[in-house]
Amino acid sequence: MTVVLEVRDLQKTFGAVVAAKDINVTVNEHEIIGIIGANGAGKTTFVNMVTGYLKPTSGHIEFAGRNIMGLPPRDITNLGISRSFQVPQVFTSESVFDNLQMAYAITEASGMGLLSPLYNDERAARVDSHLKRYQIAEYRNATASTLPQGVRKLLDIAMAAVSNPTILMLDEPTSGISVEEKFGLMDIIMEALRQDETTVLFIEHDMEIVERYVSRVLAFYQGEIICDAPTAEALVDSGVREFVIGEEYHRTRTEAANGQSNGQEGDDNA
């Protein structure tokens, strides 16, 4: 297995608040990793640091053998780490097609290529096939601001995937999505990313989603990783059950280990 991302001793403090402490993670190629933890545990801070949005106080981040600490998001994106957002970041007043066309154009053009026309038939064909893979082709001409939440989430993720990144980090892909829609949405995303052989790290509160799609779990608690283990193992870990899932209200150890579920999770607000 090839290591693509190595994070060592990462720290982030905001004044007296410790948002991340002693974060050590090694990510291998083609892994699907779930990041869990209560609100404020440091999950998004971790994603923000790896993608360059936040500058860590100290530590090392190595991507594909290269130190990426302190680089801005655009450089890290160009090296091969993309992300989606909990609140979709799209071009709100434009159509779905124009959103993706712009994503392709920015990804593909550089230097003098920026002065070639934005629209060309080949690019439009790529946009349309991307729309099909993410199953939002029926919304092609709809304005982004009018989209249902699930479609907007898909658009956001589809835009992040345009550059065919080595690693894609998804920040709560299913938040704000109704329980019935969640699995359908995740099926679409994970199938598309599997085809692209993308390494995926995603933040998730719903343990059913974690169990179904993820091979390895990183559990965050108060800025630290309290558990880094294969999914089945992590979900029965006593620390995870106490601080992340919330044992006393929810299912028993055996149910979780068997991959069954019976309802809502500790900090899932649905």
Place this chain on the structure above:
Amino acid sequence: MRYVDKTVVGLSIAFVVLLFADFFMAEWMRFIGLQSLARGAVALGLLVLWRTGLVSFGHALYFGIGAYAAAMLTLVGYHDAFFLVLAGTLASGLLAFLLGFLLRRYRAIFFALLNMAFSMILYGVIVKTEELGSTDGFSVLTPTFLGYAPQGEAVQTTLFLFTLVFTYIVTVGVHLYLKTTLGGMSMAVRENEIRVEYLGYSAEKVIHVKYVFSGLVAGFGGAIMALAIGQVDPDSMANWNVSGEFVFITILSGIGNVGATYIGALVFELIRTYAFEYAPQVWQFILGGSLLAIIMFLPDGIWSLIDRLRKSEG
């Protein structure tokens, strides 16, 4: 080519019509036309910024630099219109490039007013400089055109022709530019800078390019204006109310089409000229009233009238 660009066709028709009209126009019409082309060019720069989500209340800075650069060169013996206009354009472009490093970090009202602050610095410098005629300014000698030195009415005719050709080139250029990836990124930066960064491009860099560009065309407009009026002075070239007029024209035109800026500039020029002539006591009231009417009834500017017509037809 299968695809015909309607805007380019429209601009080309307008260009040819005006080219011929130049020889028949009354002098006052040509004068208004020249001023409209000059102001329209500045509004074109504002249109590009506007599409990126930025409004500048200080583009008289670049207009003024363009005008004064061209005018000052005539003081030291340069009279060729090609050289003067090129120099005015480049001087403004250079200043925009330098100030762009600071301004690209600001948005919204901060961007608007920081531009105004810089423009008022220029205004202050000019007013305090006796050598440049202080508040009175100084007159600009008649330009030559590659050795051709027109006399009498031929000066304005030639200048109009000259302006028309360059305005046409610049405007078609801008129109085509807006259809490129870099041009289209105006939308992306306006809508969501975070997404632009996470797609791998610098939003600030996009803004900087647009800003330099707006400085270049404003300088072009300023140099033309200096030659057209034959006089530069701080109050009509560099004061903040001049910047306000450019914003006025941009609102009047709307940002739907590059050609609209010239129509907007012409309408502005006509309203001002006639309001001043027939109602000298209340001409500002009329100007303000027409702005109010535009904002209330045509919030997307004059160009939206054409869109409405198209919709009702088809």
